Amino acid sequence: MSLSRRDFLKLSTFFAASAALSSCAPIYQRLAGGLPVTAWTEMDAADFLALNRLTFGPRMEERAHFAEIGLQNYIEEQLDFDSIDDFACDLRLSTFKTLRMDANELEAISNELFENYDRETVPNELRQATFLRQLYSKRQLYEVMVEFWNDHFNIFVEKEACFILKTVDDREVIRKHALGSFRDLVWASAHSPAMLVYLDNQANVKGTPNENYARELMELHTLGVDGGYTQNDVMELARCLTGWSVKEHFWLGEFTFRAQEHESGAKNVLGLAIPEAGQGEAEQVIERLATHPSTARFIAAKLARRFLADDPPREIVEKAAQVFIQTQGDIKSVLRVILLDGLPLAQPKFKRPLNFVLSAARALNVETDGEAFYQPLARMGQLPFSWPTPDGYPDHSDAWMGNLMPRWQFALELARVEMKNTRLNLFRLLDKVSTGRLEDDADALASLLLGAALPRSTRDDLLAAVTDAGASAEETLQVFAASIIASPAFQWR
């Protein structure tokens, strides 16, 4: 390509201008570019619902891509998450040093003078990173599954040393195995110091058993409350788990088995005779639990509830459970059944707070460092890693349907760009599709947020409600967007 001198001059001024502009942009944006603005098409309700389950709310370019390749290919692409280039998101996280630290390092940076601990920095960095991944990662299904397992293996960061240990658990247990094998996942969780601290297994020692972890391992992590175990099984598993603990001084925060605290003698769990084998006793039970038919049904039902409906179709759950059994808990295989067979049968679910804020921010290409989202999320009831009990944030619509006020407040603050370090530009967003008419821009915004434009009369009523002589076109469009985000329709996915 040859350039005339005039072209070159034009280009160089363009580059100079853009360089000057981008010098104030964060490094990830200079390296990876901003969020893409593309044209998109309207989606029918079923496709929009499907994409809303596979992601934390579809972005415009994801819609375009989905329309091009179809549901099945989209799912396969997302399941093969390793092949998805996520450079731009990784760059955003490059300054989050605690994500890569082991427990010893995390303890060191949290330890202040006089035995005081900074209990905020480490969990807040984890919260922020989690939020940014959910917002910006292209591996959306993977992040959806990370959230699922973080609920399933819930750990409350305010419990004792969990404020540092959860960062390790998130990396080494949840993220490592989120789309791998359930057996590896539950195995890693059982050996995770964060889990053992959270569910008091450090206190589970010879002579004074503590059943907390043993119970939840069966009730919440594997078999389910109706999974066919008895109180005696809980007590026997607790005996197997005596001595499973966490190192305290050197190599602090690492898993350890304290043989001297382990209760000797044979045990019997779920009819399985377990000869004395120290650490191997509980491991033998974990192998059994991980592939137990009750576990298959329990996990399949829970996944179906997350992806399909509060009361998922029984035949889908049963088929997914069979695949779980056949594949010894291969998570991708189970998901394929739930998504491919199940999504056409999916029912609306009320968005949990994280899903609500993320779907708005993703649809509108919001640029943020995430910090301004903590407070609204806390008021809506879902600040990540802050659910105290081991059952995780509820996944039933009912649990979330009451607290509308903080959602309305968030909608207005977001659309009017009043949140700290948070930017969005509605005009730039509609760049590729705008005709310059307010009505068309309103249709485009509604389509972005709800899948398709509103019926004309609804749109006109809403525009009339938000139009005021004293407001600019941009302000009017902002309140229009806010009212859609706050509307009943946007609360459901």
Next chain:
Amino acid sequence: MKLSNSQPTWLPRLSFAPLNTAPRGDTLVVIFLRGAADVLNMVVPHGEENYYQLRPTLGVPRPDDSKKKKDEKVVDLDGFFGFHPSLSPLMDAWREKQLAIIHACGAPDESHSHFKSMELMERGVNDERGPASGWIGRHLASLDTGNVSPLRAVGMGTRPQRSLSGSVPVSALRSIADFHLGGNPLAVQQMRAALELVYQSDAMGQETLRIMDTLAKLDPLNYQSANPQSTAYPASDFGLALKQTAMLIKAEVGLEVSAIDLGGWDTHFTQGVASGLMPNLMKDLAEGLAAFHADMRDHMDRLTAVTMSEFGRRAYENGSLGTDHGHGSMMMVLGGNVRGGQVHGAWPGLGEGQLIEPGDLAVTTDYRDVLSEILAKRLNNPATDLVFPDYEVKAVDVMV
């Protein structure tokens, strides 16, 4: 597609049809003293010599101790028990028989763990096997009062208390000022009009808008108690929570339950006798309740407030001028239909053989007996077996 969302598949399902339908009863205010309050220094058994033996330094002097000033010794209640002097603001309610005490009251759990005991108590269960929802949540779910207000149950603070969790939505409220749309007045006005439109066929949305308007007219900073000459609300989070509860009740926004926390009771070190750490907490508690009582005088007939704590503290003082985790606790019930002016419950005593290992006040009344009576007699909810599953309620006769 319609924004107001009237398609049948988009309607909320009732996952749990309430068993009972009844008009709403009293507004219930549940105050949780977090950290295990040292109840033996709140309602002092001054008539028992063992108390002074066990607490040579921390014991609050007898009411008749002539060497002590009035604000350094117990305020007698019935000849055997008496208030710590910091609780004396409660004397008006006590004399008017609108305040009852249930001593040696608590939960069966003996874990001595704050985390576990609070969780079990807020869930209202015997052990971890019980339902994961909270006792107030199950109360709300088992009684249909025809009330769709988002403020039917409110947790004062940044997130709803565990006791409120369940299938009925609840709100967390740091302050009444939180319940409004902020920013540019013109944009707020437009947003208000848009919400009216998109929520036109949604009962909860309509109710939320109505409450938003009602609360916008309130002015928390210049609030006047109905009895301004009486004790003022303390300028603490606790005082603010009670004041805002009073405002919500008077504004008639559908408040049925308000849950309030008062933390800081884990007094292992230098808890103070007449003054200091714990007396300051008691002062906050007593002044708040006294101000609430004075302010709500005209509403007392429809109001019940109850205090609870996850467990009590060791009967004998420790080596750091504090007290360690114990067992038996105490509850107070304030309201217009309380058998007040008396200390209820059997007193197990502090003598050898009366304390339970390793030196704790025994529990003679289960906290669920008190709460069940409040629910059944004052909140029109007979389904206490659903609220407290696997628990057989015993009468304490503390409510009219």
